């Protein structure tokens with residue numbers, strides 16, 4: 282039965298269009314303050330991305346030197362399905378460094394806003410266009426497939442972005458990445474921009490969103506709704522400052538809202554997140570969508586009562602899809618249905634007065650410890666009450 286959360290395709294959208302995921306955990310993710318992956322960790326992450334069906338791996342910055350060139354090349358050799366891409370500035374020496382990795386693809390970045398042009402020694406918009414016209418063909422002539430990244434596109438003159446698209450196409454580039462480098466856009470604006478870019482160019486269009494305002498996932502979905510073909514993401518949203526659009530959120534939100542689909546294997550997202558969390562030394566928050574420890578756990582009495590009758594009453598995502606299981610936990614907000622369910626799992630039962638007494642104990646304990654009361658503790662409470670009152674008995 283359709284409802285307000287069901288997607289009705291709009292005129293300019295095709296239902297469930299396949300889009301490409303470009304993962305930058307090994308490039309922008311590693312730029313997060315204090316994060317430094319070892320070679321072994323990079324290979325582990327690359328293999329996990331590849332196994333999870335991620336289309337493209339942005340593997341790093343060859344201009345950083347020999348060690349990076351070596352490991353980026355190695356990532357290219359271990360990836361079985363994903364395309365592996367080197368990142369560089371729009372400079373001849375960065376093209377040369379990318380070539381030394383042995384990879385066939387490179388993404389070359391230019392500043393798009395006047396402010397960034399000034400800070401990076403560009404003479405102005407004409408200089409940006411001239412460098413694209415010179416460097417992209419040079420990289421192409423040396424056998425590379427070339428995408429162009431537009432850094433700080435969100436603060437660029439909109440007409441200039443269109444001129445860059447033309448320049449990229451004329452120079453033989455296959456894709457333009459619109460980067461919201463400072464994470465300052467909002468979804469409606471992003472969708473409008475992408476509609477305009479889509480109408481003006483046949484290039485592949487990618488969105489790279491930062492999460493400074495907590496809008497990276499929403500902005501990425503909006504870019505795709507506006508016509509983007511690719512989404513730049515990082516596992517757990519790792520990246521500069523507040524990070525990037527989280528891969529797992531984008532992939533699952535696209536599937537759940539029904540507008541687009543990806544090749545991501547949902548059953549592998551948690552393992553991928555665990556690999557990246559361990560390598561980055563970052564703790565995954567319990568309430569992190571999809572992969573957080575608590576996101577398939579339920580405590581509130583009203584929720585648990587509903588869930589026990591029909592899981593879909595309070596569950597948007599089926600935990601088994603992600604290799605997870607639903608957990609009912611007991612705590613300050615539990616109700617009688619949860620207590621009865623817990624006792625049943627333990628092979629115990631209680632009459633109404635006993636269940637209410639156990640519930641009171643559960644609430645009290647949760648308040649004191651500020652932690653959920655685990656299932657075995659219900660058995661202890663049941664036993665204690667049985668000793669005191671004789672109200673309880675084993676379930677028949």
Ligand SMILES: CC(=O)SCCNC(=O)CCNC(=O)[C@H](O)C(C)(C)COP(=O)(O)OP(=O)(O)OC[C@H]1O[C@@H](n2cnc3c(N)ncnc32)[C@H](O)[C@@H]1OP(=O)(O)O
Nearest residue numbers: 309312342344345370371372390391392400401402432462
């Ligand atoms: C928004 C982003 O994520 S951008 C990507 C950020 N990633 C990184 O910085 C990767 C790690 N970086 C590094 O290892 C180093 O910065 C290197 C190897 C790339 C360059 O190192 P250095 O030569 O020491 O330069 P430094 O880091 O001091 O400054 C950056 C230089 O790149 C230039 N630059 C920055 N962006 C661009 C660009 N898109 N096109 C051309 N040049 C650029 C700057 O103007 C500056 O040039 P300068 O040295 O002539 O002043």
Ligand SMILES: O=C(O)CCC(=O)C(=O)O
Nearest residue numbers: 390430431432433460462
């Ligand atoms: O130019 C690009 O490829 C994007 C660089 C980037 O990470 C950003 O702008 O946030």
